[in-house]
Each structure stands twice: as C-alpha cells, then as structure tokens.
Amino acid sequence: MTDHKNFYVIIEAKRGWILPGEEQLNRYSLRESITKAEVKHKAIISMSECSNGYASINLRPTIANGIPIKHLSWRKIYDLANKSKEQSNNAQKRLLEELLIYLGGVMTMQTKDSNWVYVVSLGSGNPEGCSISWIDIVNKCGRYFHPVGGKGWPKEPPNYIAFRYDGKLQSIHHIEDYVVSKNMHDEIKEMPDEEWDNHFVYKLGPAIKPPKEVKTGNIYPSGRVWAMIDTLFTSETISDARDISKERKELKKQH
Known part of the structure; x- marks a missing residue:
C-alpha cells in the first residue's frame, strides 16, 4: 500500500495465474483509508502472473465504488525493471537486480536451458x-x-x-x-x-x-x-x- 499526496494505491499481489475476486475488490474499495484519502488519483492494482489480456477479460469489476481497478502482470513489471537498468545509477541497478531475482522466483517461466x-x-x-x-x-x-x-x-x-x-x-x-x-x-x-x-x-x-x-x-x-x-x-x-x-x-x- 502506497500513500502519496497525489496517489493512493492498494496493491493485491498473488502468485500464479490468480486474480482477486469481486468480493475482495469491493472490500478494498470500502476501506476508510482509501475512501477518505484526499488525493487526485486512487486505484486498486492487481498483480499476478496473469497477462493483461487475460485480466481484461476475467478481472471483475473494473470499477468498485468509483475506484478504478487495474492489473499489472509480473512479466510486465519484470520487463519494465529490466529496461530501467539502462538509465539507472549503480545503487538503482542493484535494487533493480534484487527485484528481478525476486520476480524470477514468483513467475512461471520456462527453464530456457533445460534439455x-x-x-x-x-x-x-x-x-x-x-x-x-x-x-x-x-x-x-x-x-x-x-x-x-x-x-x-x-x-x-x-x-x-x-x-x-x-x-x-x-x-x-x-x-x-x-x-x-x-x-x-x-x-x-x-x-x-x-x-x-x-x-x-x-x-x-x-x-x-x-x-x-x-x-x-x-x-x-x-x-x-x-x-x-x-x-x-x-x-x-x-x-x-x-x-x-x-x-x-x-x-x-x-x-
């Protein structure tokens, strides 16, 4: 959960191809912390291995009590983190490497070198x-x-x-x-x-x-x-x- 003067975001992260259910999303949207937050942007973010295309069909609702619900796949986050290394300083690169190692452990990935x-x-x-x-x-x-x-x-x-x-x-x-x-x-x-x-x-x-x-x-x-x-x-x-x-x-x- 992140609180900023312009943003208030609730993140629901799951392993595998799993999406949060409608009941869970509605519960998040009714939390006093998000309903009373005086910020410009609010959102509930689902994070899991599900592709954005899959989530666009299966993640329901897309808005709960006026709060938009979005999805980010682990793959998308992995690719963004990997690309960000090109324009990062050494300290940032180390943090990004740690994130990439973690994401590699939670994603379902082919073992490319397996025979x-x-x-x-x-x-x-x-x-x-x-x-x-x-x-x-x-x-x-x-x-x-x-x-x-x-x-x-x-x-x-x-x-x-x-x-x-x-x-x-x-x-x-x-x-x-x-x-x-x-x-x-x-x-x-x-x-x-x-x-x-x-x-x-x-x-x-x-x-x-x-x-x-x-x-x-x-x-x-x-x-x-x-x-x-x-x-x-x-x-x-x-x-x-x-x-x-x-x-x-x-x-x-x-x-």
Whole structure:
C-alpha cells in the first residue's frame, strides 16, 4: 500500500495465474483509508502472473465504488525493471537486480536451458466438441494445451514437448510461447467456445523428427513421461530414454 499526496494505491499481489475476486475488490474499495484519502488519483492494482489480456477479460469489476481497478502482470513489471537498468545509477541497478531475482522466483517461466522433454500421448480422436483431431491440432495448428498442474500435468511450461502415437515417437517441438486461457476457442478456432479451468496453450516450434524409429516401449497408453532430448535420439524406445534420463539425474544428485 502506497500513500502519496497525489496517489493512493492498494496493491493485491498473488502468485500464479490468480486474480482477486469481486468480493475482495469491493472490500478494498470500502476501506476508510482509501475512501477518505484526499488525493487526485486512487486505484486498486492487481498483480499476478496473469497477462493483461487475460485480466481484461476475467478481472471483475473494473470499477468498485468509483475506484478504478487495474492489473499489472509480473512479466510486465519484470520487463519494465529490466529496461530501467539502462538509465539507472549503480545503487538503482542493484535494487533493480534484487527485484528481478525476486520476480524470477514468483513467475512461471520456462527453464530456457533445460534439455528435458515432456513426452505426451496423442489420441486419434477429437477433443470433445472440436472439429479437428488432437493430431491435427499439433500438426496443422502448431498448438497443444493441457491443464495447469493437477493429475500429473506440469505446473510450469516445459522447454520442449514431444508427441507419440501409433506406437512410436513422432516429433519433438520447442515451445516458442504460451498463454494461460480458460477458453480454448480464443487460441484454437476449431475448439468449442466455452469456459474451462486454466489451461496452458503452447505455440509449438517446428517439428524435430527423430533420426530413427523410437518405439513407445514400457509406457501405458496415455502415460506422460520426461526424458532428456539426446536420449530420445539415441534410445530404442521412449521408456528406455526415460529410464536413462532418470539414472543420469540420480547420478548427478550423488555428485
């Protein structure tokens, strides 16, 4: 909370893709400290990982008891802080570096230098209410989506994702970008226009094809596994790649 002769701002900061609810925002707007503040500008600011576009649709209300409600994403604050370093003195740069380190810890970010690949199975059918198949969503639309966390799904976007069907590894893709959305139709027009829970929607890079046939191996039909990218190029099966990657990880822990 910041008090200045020209501004009075209440900040509600949250981790992850979460927005404050209407009841909470209304409670803030009725606080005596803000209603009686004799300043020119008043606002309630939501801060979280939600993009400004996502917040513009899902943050309600936009005005509570005459007080405007705005949103700033952690990404936006991170970018502003990073850009500000160019015109800052040494003391300011140190403070900005500390802020950037903190923000890096609260943001959901891809681990850019990770060589781990998230391998998922694609069914031959269509998602419910969708006019194209799971395979076409990947191969023709260059997209893939899944829930944010829960039931074994990642809570943070991976650097690489791979797809298997017809009993073998088909392709590996770098995840070029991602959004979190409750309506898949906003990102993939063939999907039904309806609201779900939060989902990651990935924009896939060009397909990297394995140099030889890599069969599925000992993985149950809908199983999802992690493997290091080089093991997927050199192993006979995806399950072998998974096991080799696990062994490497354990050896690294021991050293």
